[in-house]
Amino acid sequence: MTQQSTAALTGQVSTAxxxxxxxxxAAPPSTRAPGRAPGGRRLASLGRALLSPAATALxxxxxxxxxxxxxxxxxxxxxxFTVETSRTESHLGFGNFAGLSSSHGRALMNSVLVSxxxxxxAAIVGALTALCIAQIxxxxxxxxxxxxxxxxxxxxxxxxxxxxxxxxxxxxxxxxALGLDRLxxxxxxxxxxxAMYQAFLIPTMIMVTLPTFAxxxxxxxxxxxxxxxxxxxxxxxxxxxxxWPSLLGGWVLLFGSAYATHASAAVLMGAGGFQLIxxxxxxxxxxxxxxxxxxxxxxxxxxxxxxxxxxLVLFSRLQRRSAKWLS
Amino acid sequence: xxxxxxxxxxxxxxxxxxxHTVLDNLSLELAPGExxxxxxxxxxxxxxxxRILAGFExxxxxxxxxxxxxxxxxxxxxxxxxxxxxxxxxxxxxxVIDNVEYGxxxxxxxxxxxxxxxxxxxxxxxxxxxxxxxxxxxxxxxQQRVALARALAVEPSVLLLDEPLSALDATxxxxxxxxxxxxxxxxxxxxxxxTHDQAEALAIADRxxxxxxxxxxxxxxxxVVYQRPASEFVARFVGSVTELTIDGKRTFIRPEDLTLEPDxxxxxxxxxxxxxGERTIIRATGTSGAADGTELISSAFLSQAQALPPGTRVSxxxxxxxxxxxxxxxx
Amino acid sequence: MAVMTPVPEAxxxxxxxxPEAxxxxxxxxxxxxxxWLPVIAVAAYVTIPLLCSIAYAVLPGGTFSLDAYSVxxxxxxxxxxxxxxxxxxxxxxxxxxxxxxxxxxxVHLWAPRLRTVLEVLCTLPLVVPPIxxxxxxxxxxxxxxxxxxxxxxxxxxxxxxxxxxxLILVGTYVVLCLPFTFRSIDAGLRTIPLKAIVExxxxxxxxxxxxxxxxxxxxxxxxxxxxxxFATALCFGEFTVAATLNQQTVPVWLFTxxxxxxxxxxxxxxxxxxxxxxxxxxxxxxxxxxxRHRD
Numbered sequence: 036m037t038q039q040s041t042a043a044l045t046g047q048v049s050t051a052x053x054x055x056x057x058x059x060x061a062a063p064p065s066t067r068a069p070g071r072a073p074g075g076r077r078l079a080s081l082g083r084a085l086l087s088p089a090a091t092a093l094x095x096x097x098x099x100x101x102x103x104x105x106x107x108x109x110x111x112x113x114x115x116f117t118v119e120t121s122r123t124e125s126h127l128g129f130g131n132f133a134g135l136s137s138s139h140g141r142a143l144m145n146s147v148l149v150s151x152x153x154x155x156x157a158a159i160v161g162a163l164t165a166l167c168i169a170q171i172x173x174x175x176x177x178x179x180x181x182x183x184x185x186x187x188x189x190x191x192x193x194x195x196x197x198x199x200x201x202x203x204x205x206x207x208x209x210x211x212a213l214g215l216d217r218l219x220x221x222x223x224x225x226x227x228x229x230a231m232y233q234a235f236l237i238p239t240m241i242m243v244t245l246p247t248f249a250x251x252x253x254x255x256x257x258x259x260x261x262x263x264x265x266x267x268x269x270x271x272x273x274x275x276x277x278x279w280p281s282l283l284g285g286w287v288l289l290f291g292s293a294y295a296t297h298a299s300a301a302v303l304m305g306a307g308g309f310q311l312i313x314x315x316x317x318x319x320x321x322x323x324x325x326x327x328x329x330x331x332x333x334x335x336x337x338x339x340x341x342x343x344x345x346x347l348v349l350f351s352r353l354q355r356r357s358a359k360w361l362s
Numbered sequence: 363x364x365x366x367x368x369x370x371x372x373x374x375x376x377x378x379x380x381x382h383t384v385l386d387n388l389s390l391e392l393a394p395g396e397x398x399x400x401x402x403x404x405x406x407x408x409x410x411x412x413r414i415l416a417g418f419e420x421x422x423x424x425x426x427x428x429x430x431x432x433x434x435x436x437x438x439x440x441x442x443x444x445x446x447x448x449x450x451x452x453x454x455x456x457x458v459i460d461n462v463e464y465g466x467x468x469x470x471x472x473x474x475x476x477x478x479x480x481x482x483x484x485x486x487x488x489x490x491x492x493x494x495x496x497x498x499x500x501x502x503x504x505q506q507r508v509a510l511a512r513a514l515a516v517e518p519s520v521l522l523l524d525e526p527l528s529a530l531d532a533t534x535x536x537x538x539x540x541x542x543x544x545x546x547x548x549x550x551x552x553x554x555x556x557t558h559d560q561a562e563a564l565a566i567a568d569r570x571x572x573x574x575x576x577x578x579x580x581x582x583x584x585x586v587v588y589q590r591p592a593s594e595f596v597a598r599f600v601g602s603v604t605e606l607t608i609d610g611k612r613t614f615i616r617p618e619d620l621t622l623e624p625d626x627x628x629x630x631x632x633x634x635x636x637x638x639g640e641r642t643i644i645r646a647t648g649t650s651g652a653a654d655g656t657e658l659i660s661s662a663f664l665s666q667a668q669a670l671p672p673g674t675r676v677s678x679x680x681x682x683x684x685x686x687x688x689x690x691x692x693x
Numbered sequence: 694m695a696v697m698t699p700v701p702e703a704x705x706x707x708x709x710x711x712p713e714a715x716x717x718x719x720x721x722x723x724x725x726x727x728x729w730l731p732v733i734a735v736a737a738y739v740t741i742p743l744l745c746s747i748a749y750a751v752l753p754g755g756t757f758s759l760d761a762y763s764v765x766x767x768x769x770x771x772x773x774x775x776x777x778x779x780x781x782x783x784x785x786x787x788x789x790x791x792x793x794x795x796x797x798x799x800v801h802l803w804a805p806r807l808r809t810v811l812e813v814l815c816t817l818p819l820v821v822p823p824i825x826x827x828x829x830x831x832x833x834x835x836x837x838x839x840x841x842x843x844x845x846x847x848x849x850x851x852x853x854x855x856x857x858x859x860l861i862l863v864g865t866y867v868v869l870c871l872p873f874t875f876r877s878i879d880a881g882l883r884t885i886p887l888k889a890i891v892e893x894x895x896x897x898x899x900x901x902x903x904x905x906x907x908x909x910x911x912x913x914x915x916x917x918x919x920x921x922x923f924a925t926a927l928c929f930g931e932f933t934v935a936a937t938l939n940q941q942t943v944p945v946w947l948f949t950x951x952x953x954x955x956x957x958x959x960x961x962x963x964x965x966x967x968x969x970x971x972x973x974x975x976x977x978x979x980x981x982x983x984x985r986h987r988d
Contacts, residue, residue, distance in 0.1 A: 088901070092799035093811075095792040100814055100871075103864030107829030108821065114832050164735050167728040176732075182981070186973040187739055192930040193944040194969070197951070197962035198742035201749045208745045234739050241735070254451035258509075260438045261416055261445040262465035262516060272464070276455040295822030298932035302948055313824040313933075320831050320937055329835070336828035343820050359498065360454035 154289035161240025169248035187238035196302035250361035284353030291346030367394035375424035402573035444513030465516035617661035619682025628677035761960035815875035881916030922976035
């Protein structure tokens with residue numbers, strides 16, 4: 036049946052119903068209910084959607100998501116929650132998680148330290164920079180910042196680690212020029228990770244908070260001034276209270292981002308055995324042919340996802356609070 | 363509530379941004395308790411004039427005086443002005459009552475005194491029931507009333523209104539306009555009201571200053587500005603006008619002073635009528651001879667207008683004094 | 694402030710309190726300059742490592758030399774890695790576009806209510822850290838392998854990990870691309886009157902997918918380009934999953950070679966970094982340009 040004849044059959048050409056008619060063209064004629072409202076009944080439209088070519092069009096993507104996203108995560112969850120009691124027996128439970136804090140305590144501490152300190156510094160520097168960019172009020176700078184910060188925010192890969200080794204490593208160009216060894220700084224410690232993470236955490240913070248600062252209206256500061264307030268009054272009573280949910284949200288997002296970073300840390304630390312949750316997962320995966328190592332790697336993986344979800348939920352909630360005022 | 367009645371003087375104020383002159387030697391005096399509207403098209407410099415008085419812009423030349431005191435170099439937060447912006451100026455994180463109290467808090471009034479004053483003002487603006495709402499829970503009109511209450515709470519020396527009604531819809535606009543006028547008269551506060559809407563400007567003002575490209579074209583009472591515009595620009599910008607060439611001079615006639623009569627041999631044809639209550643506006647277009655394309659705007663009582671349905675051929679008659687006639691002959 | 698006079702530059706007192714006296718005026722001007730300091734500092738912080746890398750790669754011992762790049766021709770492993778990565782990239786792009794575009798078009802045309810579901814599904818991979826996804830993939834593949842020789846899961850597991858074209862990486866990379874590319878394609882489709890175009894074209898006798906191919910796709914070139922560039926950047930930059938699965942892509946080769954020939958790894962890392970930045974830049978700009986055209 037051609038599209039034309041379908042359109043002729045239903046007698047609707049330019050109404051919203053036509054697209055549904057077109058959609059139902061390949062489906063059995065019985066699924067077409069003539070004269071349906073554009074809004075459609077929930078169930079009816081769902082049924083129609085399942086039978087229409089929409090389903091065919093959605094199938095490949097659904098398959099990919101199922102095979103390369105859902106299935107891996109399900110496998111991971113199963114392994115993480117399966118506690119082996121003997122060679123043949125196992126049961127579901129939290130047993131694999133129980134030992135994590137002792138066997139990976141050092142890694143957890145390092146991860147929290149690196150992510151906490153790294154995200155705090157980046158949040159402060161990034162927010163300050165975003166504030167300055169917003170105050171400079173240059174359209175060109177704004178768009179350049181938007182593009183570059185989104186590019187750099189995604190840049191936590193292997194090349195980043197190499198460039199930092201050359202710059203701040205033990206024989207690094209900037210390292211020797213500034214004599215950082217006298218300060219006791221080393222790139223191959225948690226401080227080094229903090230320094231390296233700034234390269235993508237700061238742009239992330241700028242990207243997230245620039246709209247907030249740009250959304251602080253000039254009228255608010257002028258109203259404050261005309262009412263006798265100073266710049267300090269404005270920030271204390273209006274500017275900061277309006278911006279802080281977004282700033283806090285940005286910090287939370289950075290924490291999650293730093294906590295999840297693996298590639299650059301792996302390249303930087305190499306086989307040095309530095310304890311960090313993502314590095315420990317990778318190490319257990321490659322060496323852990325024994326079931327114990329694998330199970331704890333999976334448990335760590337699950338814990339990472341939980342933390343990532345928590346930070347993202349918190350982030351979007353805080354963002355929404357600021358957005359309500361800035362709309 | 364009391365308010366100070368101060369005079370305001372612009373003394374030869376000029377403002378240029380780079381090479382672009384926005385205000386050119388502007389001199390203007392507001393008597394104590396007077397409400398002046400500054401009327402002009404966008405880009406005429408009216409907002410800049412207001413912002414110079416507020417202290418947000420610094421004049422390139424000239425002085426600004428409030429109550430006889432030179433405030434040209436005074437910081438804006440020391441001038442004690444009240445300002446109402448176009449829209450969205452309320453602090454979004456504060457409730458209505460906290461917004462109104464904002465200036466009082468800066469002036470370190472006690473909590474009870476603050477509450478009392480803010481409550482009084484909200485009462486005056488008819489917003490007592492909304493004290494604990496947040497700005498985003500209010501309509502645009504309510505927000506502007508709160509902004510007005512907030513500006514008045516600090517008993518400002520001058521009240522500045524920067525297009526406060528332009529973001530509101532028509533019905534609310536008249537309502538708030540009348541309210542501003544009532545409050546201003548009650549409090550006797552010197553007020554400068556900037557707008558591009560001529561009906562608004564005429565309705566509310568004691569005097570209207572018509573501004574064009576940085577220069578005041580006319581400063582007069584509303585009825586004078588309307589009936590006796592001082593220039594071609596004012597005649598065109600304020601109110602409806604018919605432009606005709608009479609005795610070789612360009613003549614500007616208000617609708618009330620132009621009468622249309624049915625005339626088979628007339629050069630004009632009625633194109634439409636709009637009923638506005640007491641009077642009806644009749645439009646006619648020249649369809650032949652020298653009149654071709656010329657627009658006539660006349661106002662008449664309904665009974666007269668009914669005799670002139672669209673399509674009627676008409677001729678015009680001057681039944682009043684033209685509002686403005688050019689000195690020199692038209693080109 | 695729509696009616697404000699055109700102001701070439703925001704004068705003193707836009708955000709900060711205006712000065713008390715003319716003496717303070719120069720202070721605000723100084724403040725205006727001070728605002729550039731953090732911007733410049735951050736810009737320096739992100740560019741200096743790259744500059745150092747470039748210097749290290751092409752200025753060994755202080756003289757200019759491209760010797761480090763000779764590895765491009767001499768190292769067969771690198772050549773293999775590049776070819777493999779290119780292949781992965783090509784297949785990833787094809788699969789990504791072929792799976793995503795019809796799906797987004799379909800929900801826009803026929804099931805607007807499913808759009809939210811699709812959006813959530815496509816955004817979810819953003820929530821999962823790459824290392825966690827890698828762990829999941831390992832879990833899945835090992836489960837398949839453990840089913841024993843000759844079984845279907847085992848065969849699939851082997852097939853997906855084939856070193857020549859590791860489809861497991863292709864699948865994972867498509868998933869990792871989804872959050873960003875979905876948003877771009879969705880936004881691209883939202884700005885064109887898709888329904889009207891398809892309906893109008895149907896009246897003229899064209900089929901739905903014919904219309905999509907001839908009219909809709911050319912109209913969303915920007916978001917398609919974004920997807921292509923983004924996917925390329927991701928495939929050439931992704932380390933975590935590839936390394937965990939022991940697949941020799943370019944970033945993994947970099948890591949391996951860094952212990953023996955550090956200068957070569959830096960040289961290639963610089964190249965990779967610049968290419969990735971450039972690709973992301975082009976991607977972002979092409980998406981932005983399209984958005985501007987629609988306004």
